[in-house]
Amino acid sequence: MFIHTGPQNLSSAFLHSVTVVGAHQTQGGDRVAKSASKLLLNVEEGRDHKAKISALLKDARSVECMVAFAKFSAWKDIKPALLKALARGARVRFAIGLDFFHTDPVLLSDLLKIAMKPGSLLRLYISAAAETFHPKIYAFKYADGCKVLVGSANFTQGGLADNYEASILVDDDECEMMSSVISHFDQLIDDGVIIPATKARIDRYAYEHEIFREAFRLAKRRAKHTVAASGTSLYALSEFLDMMKEGAPESRFDSDMLTRRDTRRVAEQRLREMAKSRSDPAEDFSVRYSSLISAFHSGGINRSKSFVSAYPAEFTTALSAVLDNADAEPGEAFAILHAHFGRIKGAGINLLTEILHSLDNQRFAVMNQNSVAGLRMAGYREFPQRPMKGNVDGEAYQSFCQGADQVRSKLGLNDFTELDALFNFVYWHDNRAVEDEDEDA
Numbered sequence: 001m002f003i004h005t006g007p008q009n010l011s012s013a014f015l016h017s018v019t020v021v022g023a024h025q026t027q028g029g030d031r032v033a034k035s036a037s038k039l040l041l042n043v044e045e046g047r048d049h050k051a052k053i054s055a056l057l058k059d060a061r062s063v064e065c066m067v068a069f070a071k072f073s074a075w076k077d078i079k080p081a082l083l084k085a086l087a088r089g090a091r092v093r094f095a096i097g098l099d100f101f102h103t104d105p106v107l108l109s110d111l112l113k114i115a116m117k118p119g120s121l122l123r124l125y126i127s128a129a130a131e132t133f134h135p136k137i138y139a140f141k142y143a144d145g146c147k148v149l150v151g152s153a154n155f156t157q158g159g160l161a162d163n164y165e166a167s168i169l170v171d172d173d174e175c176e177m178m179s180s181v182i183s184h185f186d187q188l189i190d191d192g193v194i195i196p197a198t199k200a201r202i203d204r205y206a207y208e209h210e211i212f213r214e215a216f217r218l219a220k221r222r223a224k225h226t227v228a229a230s231g232t233s234l235y236a237l238s239e240f241l242d243m244m245k246e247g248a249p250e251s252r253f254d255s256d257m258l259t260r261r262d263t264r265r266v267a268e269q270r271l272r273e274m275a276k277s278r279s280d281p282a283e284d285f286s287v288r289y290s291s292l293i294s295a296f297h298s299g300g301i302n303r304s305k306s307f308v309s310a311y312p313a314e315f316t317t318a319l320s321a322v323l324d325n326a327d328a329e330p331g332e333a334f335a336i337l338h339a340h341f342g343r344i345k346g347a348g349i350n351l352l353t354e355i356l357h358s359l360d361n362q363r364f365a366v367m368n369q370n371s372v373a374g375l376r377m378a379g380y381r382e383f384p385q386r387p388m389k390g391n392v393d394g395e396a397y398q399s400f401c402q403g404a405d406q407v408r409s410k411l412g413l414n415d416f417t418e419l420d421a422l423f424n425f426v427y428w429h430d431n432r433a434v435e436d437e438d439e440d441a
Helices: 049-057 072-087 105-116 157-162 176-190 199-230 235-245 252-275 282-293 299-308 312-323 330-341 349-359 369-377 394-411 416-428 431-436
Strands: 019-025 031-041 062-067 091-096 122-127 136-142 145-151 166-172 194-196
Touching: 049 072, 049 136, 049 145, 049 157, 062 176, 072 091, 072 105, 072 157, 091 176, 105 122, 105 199, 122 199, 136 176, 145 176, 166 176, 176 194, 235 252, 235 369, 235 394, 235 416, 252 282, 252 312, 252 349, 252 416, 282 299, 282 312, 299 349, 312 330, 312 349, 330 349, 330 394, 349 416, 369 394, 369 416, 394 416
Parallel strands: 062 091, 091 122
Antiparallel strands: 019 031, 031 166, 062 136, 122 194, 136 145, 145 166
């Protein structure tokens, strides 16, 4: 049940806004409270996460802390309370994430110094997995129960005081949740997700942190300057292209191009053969179509294979029509296929433009979510982020090819095959990091 105990004005709420009480039934039928959960907000100094955590450290016998990021800005205020807890005999474990280089190396070094002192009860772990380490858990065990704080607050000045954060503080009287936290911490160690911090590991991280943060500041300044000067910017795409070309002549770019050029030629040959096979049985078309799309580089096309295979006559008629108009402008060629494909379920803009691109990669660009995102990065933002038959016509595709050709030329790429490879690389490269980049310090 919900018990409203605090004021209605949210700005003054602190641990009193909502209390959630869990209960269990005794043999006699009485309901006995097991735990209570309270909302913790950063309201003002003295009534924020930092103040509460400092208070929770008092009298704690053990502490488990797992956070994605940690900064010295928070440590300097929590340190006195933590040192007192350690002096009193409290056992403390910290697990701190190193993803995106947000954690301060100075803080890690300070914690390690404490952990390395003879007889110290502090244990420090750092993240080591490929996946992002992103929890925010502060758990405390006392002589008469436990308290667990779980929410959005990292161990930073922003997370513990300045940002709009929200956490749940659980009065875990029977320490059931605390046991789960401890078990989870232990499992992370066993799985190698977190590893013991050492001076060598922290020194290495500090070196990488310094390079990354300086490079990030430089890149940010350059990108802002370019956008402010022109309204569009090829800076990011240029950086990704350089990344693809690292290690030439055996770079990601070179190997990708070798594959793409071979498969494009194969796709073109199969398209021309299919256009001549209008009288083939339907089952032959299905085999031919499967062979065709295996030479395309848009993964989503395969999901609609069974739908398209049900329209062999319409598909081959469309191919014949576009091949009969070999000199058509991109918009005109698009309109020809679009008119035929309108009746074919599953034959979307992705498939349509892959076909055109396979026939002539100098004139026809692949249009899909990846390539639209790439053009948007260059400042061409007039195209729908999810291109479909209902929102893209010949005129729009003509404009898309013109914009793509301008970007291709400025980047020094030879054709739309190279541009499509770059757009795919940008779209999928380290997509997890882009999603998780949420710095709260």
